[in-house]
Amino acid sequence: MKPTPINEEIVLDPKRYIVSETDEHGKITFCNDYFIEICGYSKEELLGHAHNIIRHPDMPKVVFKLLWETISQGKNINAVIKNMAKDGRYYWVFTEFESRRDADTGKIIGYTASRKTISKHVTEIVSNLYAKLLEIEKKDGLEASQTYLFNFLKEKGDDINFQNFMENIHKFY
DSSP: OOOOOOSOBOOOOTTOOEEEEEETTSBEEEEOHHHHHHHOOOHHHHTTSBGGGGBOTTSOHHHHHHHHHHHTTTOOEEEEEEEEOTTSOEEEEEEEEEEEEOTTTOOEEEEEEEEEOOOHHHHHHHHHHHHHHHHHHHHHOHHHHHHHHHHHHHHHOTTOOHHHHHHTHHHHO
């Protein structure tokens, strides 16, 4: 059962990374000590479970849809994510997602996510966008949310997509 969200932010150490690895289906296969410390789950509670165990309900589904579409094609992507700890507190991170491949077959065998803290300025920008996307998802569904996001990105420039927006968000504001 998911914890109830608490409006209290966990302050992250800017010198440390939260790292996890999953199999190709998103089940956690590795988590570093800092991940365990921040999320509040034990290693046993995390390993073998879906990574969405830490998904905050403020996160729009369209963000994860775009992430999975990208990494399942073997492409790396960065994204700003709001996660929820076991006790219901939250933490914002800039996450670098990387696909891992079998050396012999080239088949994707899993993913690595490295997370670090981000500035309050970026979280304010992204939280407003995510709140709008979530509102649209609840009212009109995932497809409508994606359409809104793509139109939002098009306003930033014809060559702007979700991936380069996330990588360069500080340049847009």
